[in-house]
Amino acid sequence: KVQAAGQSVGDCVDCNACVAVCPMGIDIRDGQQLECITCALCIDACDGVMDKLGKERGLISYATLSDYNTNMMLATAGGSSSVNPPLVRTADGLFSDKLAHFHIRKIFRPRTYVYMGIWSLIGLGLLFSLLTRDRLELNVLHDRNPQFVTLSDGSIRNGYTVKLLNMIPEPRTLVVTMQGLEGADMVVVGDDIPAGRSFAIPVEPDRLKMLKVFVRQPADQIRAPAQTFKFRVEDRASFESNEYTA
Template sequence: MHPRSLAKAQTIERLEAEPVNAARVRKPLYEKRRKVFPKRAEGRFRRFKWLVMLATLGIYYLTPWIRWDRGAHAPDQAVLVDLAARRFYFFFIEIWPQEFFFVAGLLVMAGLGLFLVTSAVGRAWCGYACPQTVWVDLFLVIERFIEGDRNARMRLNAGPWTLDKFSKRIAKHAIWLVIGVATGGAWIFYFADAPSLLRSFVTFEAPPVAYFTVAILTATTYVFGGLMREQVCTYMCPWPRIQATMLDENSLVVTYNDWRGEPRSRHAKKAAAAGEVVGDCVDCNACVAVCPMGIDIRDGQQLECITCALCIDACDGVMDKLGRERGLISYATLSDYAANMALATNKGAAAIDPRRVRDTNGTFVDAVRHFDWRIVFRTRVLLYFAVWAAMGLGLVYGLASRDRLELNVLHDRNPQYVVESDGSVRNGYMVKLLNMIPERRTITLAIEGMPSARMQLAGHAGDGRSFAIDVDPDKVTALKVFVTLPKENLAEADAGFTLIADDPLSREQDAYRANFNRAAPER
């Protein structure tokens, strides 16, 4: 080891940070929560988490306020779940109740996307974009701002209840509750016009369900993000237990490279003078101090690890101070880790330090120092991607090719037919025309088949075979239709007929094949 590195090694402060969730300690089934006081981390992964947090929170809180002009007969909110009108608006897309399979398809795509991401880069969702992770990060920002970093918060927690401690705790929890209220408030704005609902909410004129929803989401955000934190990920979330089936030996996970770091030593200079072989880990516990889950990554992969990579930032910072190469803790695959361990073991000659193997260029033999595209182009990942992409393309095709005019027909059940005084037979139908665009238009409703039949619509004039009907924008127009067949032509009823709804301007058309009921012919 370089003398300068040895000298620097003595300046690294060892943090008194014991893992709360120790992988090497068998814990009871039920145990009282031990608080985790994560230290603020600095580095590339922490910066990336800041960006993800700003993006996700920005999308959540600001999306209901985005306006989108759909004309005079439709709401101008870009994203809106209109339960009263039974519509889902997403920018230029409008989903009707019978088209809910599009939403179901998106949910399935989200699940497959989670499988895809996990199989390639481990629990990246948990570490960066999961709502629990994002809100815990936000709550920790408030906690650090008011109470200080790790050591200050630990001293405050262990100290007596003074005026300073009381005021800091009140301020912290008050801001947490404000965040909870904002979270619940943002949620209800997705279900009604946001500006209108905000005015009615602050004047206490909003529906009771709005206040109840905000109260529930405020409580869950406050409890999950502020009080329970890592316990939600450890005990409540099923994904840590499911993810094992998504990972294989080529999935990226946060890994402590013990082939390089062991044996640890806080006194590298003395060990070198005594002729002992030591690794790069100086047992500073920086990786433990920054972990929001309270684990020691040096114990290996654990259920609690969300792969947020803050331990990588902490360790890289220590390596920089020591003048050593980064990557003692890194994103690695099991296959690369096994290869490095095998290389370190095979090179274990007396003249070579088996735990600090270097290649011919003098750099550490660490296969994960550079991104390996084989991690992405693997059978499992490609299979997940193919299914995910196929579903996405199918949904896009369905949206692009769907008609915005639909015809629903329901035959009267009682009576199924009426015999008039002249012997002709009349059938009644409830016809619904769905105009699925925010524009008024004229639809032609015509009958095809049964040439002798005549159609009647209450309040509409026509030639008995077709009618022009004005339909309201983005509405369902219900019509009572009667079809009458003369006595001498009742045989035509056996073939039935077709009702056709047609828009001559857009050339959209929908048809329904209907039956015509009559009395059984006399023998």
């Protein structure tokens, strides 16, 4: 009817192929819509129809909002409220060179370089943190109930949960040493390790090893109601170490 009235029509033949393939059920011919997920199925469907009709592809295409507004101003030039196809096509039926299309050069703008610089700095920071992170961690929790026990010989015993974290994909043997607390020794519960001021324990790759350790100090060596000392863990093969003040 539009053609019979002598009015110019666009390339759309109202086949509804773009609507049929849209997973969101929208009509892209109505313009940009929030529901669009840019899957491009409508573009493929429309290009297939244009190929069958012998017309140039691109009736539906990706475009920036700026390009869309520019093309609409061109297509509706002269105060028309609807798109005038002759304004956007040449005499041989091809799209006019005046139409704005996406080009790879539009990606490389000053803002793009700024974003690339920021993300590069963030990436370098993350890489530096990864390369310099501790590969061996030591954490110690003091038993709270009871905080200490007075043994029959008058010595004081404290209980600790020692956590050894091996963050490399290889097994290794770690040496745990007690520094300070004169005359004291350690006993590892559940392991056949003799009492002493240090012991060696194997830790599997990428695993956390938890130990129950009792620290005992003879009564004649106690110098104050509260004393501090250090747990030190060391991998003597890689010379990595960590300390915790208890």
